[in-house]
Amino acid sequence: IIDDYSKIFNGETPDSNIELEIIRKDGGRRHVEISVFLKRDPEGNPSGFRGIGRDVTERKIADEALQEVRERLRYIIDNASECIHINDRQGNILYVNPIGLKKLGLEVDDVLYHNYVSFVCDDYIEKIKNFYRNQLEENIEETYFEYPIKNNAGSLVWIGESVKLFRDRHGNIEFHCLARDITVRKLMEEALIRSEEKYRSIIETMKEGYFETDHLGNFVFVNQATCNILGYEKKDMIGGNFRRHLSLETAAMIFSFYNRIYRGEIREGMLDYDIIRKDGDVRSLETSVMLIKDENGKMVGFRGVGRDITEKKRTEEALRKSEEQYRQFVEKATDGIFRNDKYGNFLFVNPSGEKLLGYSIDELLMMNYRNLIPEDYREEVLEKYREQIEKKIEETYLEFPVIRKDGRKVWLGQRARIETGENGEYEFRGISRDITETKIADEARREIEEQKSRFFANISHEIRTPLTLMLTPIESVIQGDYKKNPDRNFFESLHKNGLRLLKLINNILDFSKIEAGKMRVRVQEADIITFMRNYVGSIQSTAESRGISVEFTADSQSIPNLYLDLEKMDKIALNLLSNALKFTDRGGFIRVRVYDDDVYCFVEFTDNGIGIPADSLDMIFDRFGQADSLSSKRFEGTGIGLSLAREFVDMHG
Numbered sequence: 001i002i003d004d005y006s007k008i009f010n011g012e013t014p015d016s017n018i019e020l021e022i023i024r025k026d027g028g029r030r031h032v033e034i035s036v037f038l039k040r041d042p043e044g045n046p047s048g049f050r051g052i053g054r055d056v057t058e059r060k061i062a063d064e065a066l067q068e069v070r071e072r073l074r075y076i077i078d079n080a081s082e083c084i085h086i087n088d089r090q091g092n093i094l095y096v097n098p099i100g101l102k103k104l105g106l107e108v109d110d111v112l113y114h115n116y117v118s119f120v121c122d123d124y125i126e127k128i129k130n131f132y133r134n135q136l137e138e139n140i141e142e143t144y145f146e147y148p149i150k151n152n153a154g155s156l157v158w159i160g161e162s163v164k165l166f167r168d169r170h171g172n173i174e175f176h177c178l179a180r181d182i183t184v185r186k187l188m189e190e191a192l193i194r195s196e197e198k199y200r201s202i203i204e205t206m207k208e209g210y211f212e213t214d215h216l217g218n219f220v221f222v223n224q225a226t227c228n229i230l231g232y233e234k235k236d237m238i239g240g241n242f243r244r245h246l247s248l249e250t251a252a253m254i255f256s257f258y259n260r261i262y263r264g265e266i267r268e269g270m271l272d273y274d275i276i277r278k279d280g281d282v283r284s285l286e287t288s289v290m291l292i293k294d295e296n297g298k299m300v301g302f303r304g305v306g307r308d309i310t311e312k313k314r315t316e317e318a319l320r321k322s323e324e325q326y327r328q329f330v331e332k333a334t335d336g337i338f339r340n341d342k343y344g345n346f347l348f349v350n351p352s353g354e355k356l357l358g359y360s361i362d363e364l365l366m367m368n369y370r371n372l373i374p375e376d377y378r379e380e381v382l383e384k385y386r387e388q389i390e391k392k393i394e395e396t397y398l399e400f401p402v403i404r405k406d407g408r409k410v411w412l413g414q415r416a417r418i419e420t421g422e423n424g425e426y427e428f429r430g431i432s433r434d435i436t437e438t439k440i441a442d443e444a445r446r447e448i449e450e451q452k453s454r455f456f457a458n459i460s461h462e463i464r465t466p467l468t469l470m471l472t473p474i475e476s477v478i479q480g481d482y483k484k485n486p487d488r489n490f491f492e493s494l495h496k497n498g499l500r501l502l503k504l505i506n507n508i509l510d511f512s513k514i515e516a517g518k519m520r521v522r523v524q525e526a527d528i529i530t531f532m533r534n535y536v537g538s539i540q541s542t543a544e545s546r547g548i549s550v551e552f553t554a555d556s557q558s559i560p561n562l563y564l565d566l567e568k569m570d571k572i573a574l575n576l577l578s579n580a581l582k583f584t585d586r587g588g589f590i591r592v593r594v595y596d597d598d599v600y601c602f603v604e605f606t607d608n609g610i611g612i613p614a615d616s617l618d619m620i621f622d623r624f625g626q627a628d629s630l631s632s633k634r635f636e637g638t639g640i641g642l643s644l645a646r647e648f649v650d651m652h653g
Contacts, residue, residue, distance in 0.1 A: 008038050009046055019056070031060040083159070083179040091115045091132070094174070103181065105152030121148045121156070132163065132175065141165055146182065158186040209285075209306040212292060215299060217242045217258070229285065229308050231278035245275045258302060261291055272309065284310045336412075336432040342389060342425060344369040344382075356412075356434055358405035372402040374409070388418060389426060399435060411439040463504065466497035503574075507644060510571070514647050521651045523563040528601060529554045529594050531566065535573045536592050539581065547586035555595035562601055568648040575641040576605045584609035621646040 001020060007013045019033050034053035041047040083100035087093055096111050104111065104119060117125050124147040135143045146160045160182040166174045203210045209226035213219055222237045230237070230245055243251045250273050257271050268290035275285045287306035294300050330337050336353030340346055349357075349364045357364065357372065373381050381400045388396050395417045401409050416430035473490060476482040513519040536552040543550045580590045584607045591606040612620060621642050 005036065005049065008036055008049070011038075019060075030055055031057045083177075083181075085116075085177050085179070087116055087175040087177065089136070089173040089175075091117060091129075091175075100179070103151060103157055104149070119149045121150060124148060135163065135165060136173070139165070146186075156183070157181060158183045207307070209308075210304070211306070212301060212303045213242060214301040215262075217302075220301065226306070229277075229283065229306065230275065231281075245277075247274070247276065250274060258289065261289060261302070262299060267291075283308055284313045333431075338428075338430060338432065339421075340369055340428040341421070342427065344385075344428075347421075347427065353432065356404075356410070356432060357402065358408075363405075374401055374403060377401060385416070385428065388416070392418070394418060399439075409436075410434055411436045413438075463501065466500045469497045470494050506571075507641065510644055514644070519647075519651070521565045521568065523565050523652075525561070525563050526566055526569075527558055528562055528564065528569075528603070529556070529558055531569065532573065532592060532594055532603060535570070535577070539577055543581060543590065546581065546584075547588075548581065548584050549589045551589065551591045553591070553593045555593075559594070559596050559601055564652060565648075568651065572645045572648050575645045579641065580605060580607040580609065583607070 001018065004013075004018050017033055017035050019031065021029055021031055023029055032053045033056045034051045036049055036051040038046055039048040039050050083097065083103055085093055085096040085100050092113050092115050093111055094113075096108070101108060101111060117129065120128055128145065128147050131143070131145050134140070142162065142164045144160065144162050146158065148156050148158050151157055158181070159179045161177055161179040164176045164178075166176050168174070203223045206223065207225055209229050210221075210223040211219055211226050212221040218239055218241050219237050222234060224234070227234050227237060242254070246254060254271070254273060257269060260266055261269060268288060270286065270288050272284060272286050274282050276282055285306045286309045287304050289302055289304040291299050292301040292303050330350045333350060333352055336356040337348075337350040338346060338353050339348040345368050346364045346366075349361050351361075354361050354364065359367070370378055370382060377400050381398060384396065384398055387393070395415065397413070397415045399411060399413050401411050403409055411434070412432045413435040414430055414432045416428045419427050419429050421427040470493075473482065473486075473493070477486060510519065533552050533554070536550055540550055577590070577592075584590060588608045591604075593602075593604040593606070595602050595604075
């Protein structure tokens with residue numbers, strides 16, 4: 001304000017209209033417009049100011065509101081998704097919004113004040129001029145026209161344009177235009193026209209039958225494929241009713257089906273039925289049918305597409321029978337049949353697989369195969385199947401154990417193939433057989449072979465040792481190298497080793513008889529207490545020489561009515577007491593006790609020798625079995641003594 005008054009005072013501005021905001025006494029604010037003039041004294045010198053003021057608050061508020069509306073409208077127009085432009089009467093562009101510039105691919109200076117026809121395709125320039133000239137001459141307030149324009153890239157863009165005729169207060173005419181991009185719709189319409197042109201050509205060349213009927217079922221159009229299916233010429237088909245190609249029963253079904261479409265219960269439908277050809281052959285037809293309506297929406301007939309599915313039907317029936325046979329085979333197979341995905345999850349298990357693993361089929365379908373394999377075998381088995389996938393090995397065979405639901409371990413012989421499933425992923429499809437008994441038998445045979453190998457190794461040693469002890473001194477005497485004359489000790493040594501060989505040979509002969517089933521029991525009434533007391537007495541001196549005490553006890557003086565084979569009882573005692581002497585160290589003891597109850601007689605042998613490991617108790621009475629497979633290196637023995645003793649005891653019942 002001071003600046004404006006200073007300018008007036010200095011004569012720079014003779015007068016000035018100044019707008020300012022003032023504060024009233026009540027604190028309210030008002031906008032005023034004042035005209036200020038310089039006041040002079042009689043000598044012409046500045047002496048003050050005079051002015052006229054008016055309240056323009058309401059006008060100011062209205063101006064601000066109008067400006068806000070203009071800004072909002074400007075924002076809406078500038079950001080509209082449609083092209084908005086204003087042309088003068090001659091068609092020169094006065095304004096275009098950003099989306100319009102984007103459609104043309106131009107800058108604002110390339111568009112403003114250029115005539116709109118410069119952007120219209122040549123074929124449409126006269127058409128659009130005449131259209132808008134007519135709007136102007138007929139004073140039509142609003143029109144709509146569609147035409148193509150060229151953008152800066154040379155591409156064709158179709159515009160659907162609404163044009164409003166506008167006159168300002170001075171009578172100037174403008175065209176206010178709202179243009180929408182309809183290129184996609186136009187392209188679709190053109191494609192539809194081309195499609196309709198191809199329609200008849202496609203129908204005539206298609207392999208499927210196409211037909212149209214009136215509302216009574218009379219053919220009004222058929223393509224060549226329909227004629228081929230029914231065996232008629234086209235001229236014989238047109239005007240004929242579809243019923244003549246159907247049996248009475250099928251015709252009734254077709255009528256009911258078409259009637260449902262006619263009543264609007266279904267929009268269109270698919271139906272399989274048999275048709276009768278001109279030559280009498282019956283074929284299966286699959287037909288899709290829908291209504292034909294005129295431009296007023298009135299039903300005038302039906303159109304349908306049908307294809308001959310006779311061979312398909314026959315193939316499906318053959319496939320159904322094959323699948324049924326396969327299903328019965330799978331369900332009745334004694335082996336487990338399964339499908340797993342590449343991660344091991346069950347996709348299918350047959351009833352035998354259910355029985356084999358002890359889980360229900362529903363349980364298995366929620367399980368992974370790896371969870372059935374014991375941990376000590378799991379990684380080995382999984383690695384084999386990973387290798388099968390990586391190397392694309394078509395089929396593999398593995399033997400491994402699984403744990404049933406009841407906790408029992410069973411061995412499986414599993415043959416698995418890699419197949420591609422319906423989802424394109426690898427699957428394992430295979431057959432599992434319970435080979436537990438075979439595995440047990442194989443293990444038993446292997447154990448027997450190992451025992452036989454140990455037996456023959458031991459028996460070779462057992463025979464060679466006494467023979468060596470006999471032959472060496474005899475050869476020395478023959479060669480004259482023996483230092484002294486053969487005396488009693490010389491012959492006692494030969495006799496001892498000869499008895500040792502005889503015992504071994506007798507054991508082998510007894511073993512052979514048992515193997516051949518020729519061993520017989522010859523029983524007689526005997527005094528077991530006297531027999532065992534005498535037998536224990538016979539080893540007394542040998543035991544004392546080794547520092548081992550021997551003790552015999554009996555709970556009674558005699559056991560009457562006891563029958564036994566004394567020869568076999570002798571061998572039982574010999575083998576048990578020989579083992580006791582062999583495995584008991586100096587300072588140890590051997591005790592033999594005889595007692596009975598109302599049913600059995602018991603002969604109990606006890607020593608405090610090296611003992612038998614707990615895990616060997618089940619096999620020491622097996623043929624060729626020894627508690628220590630290396631015992632032949634520490635103690636003599638063939639591994640058949642206790643087995644013979646057990647066999648002889650079993651023969652006594």
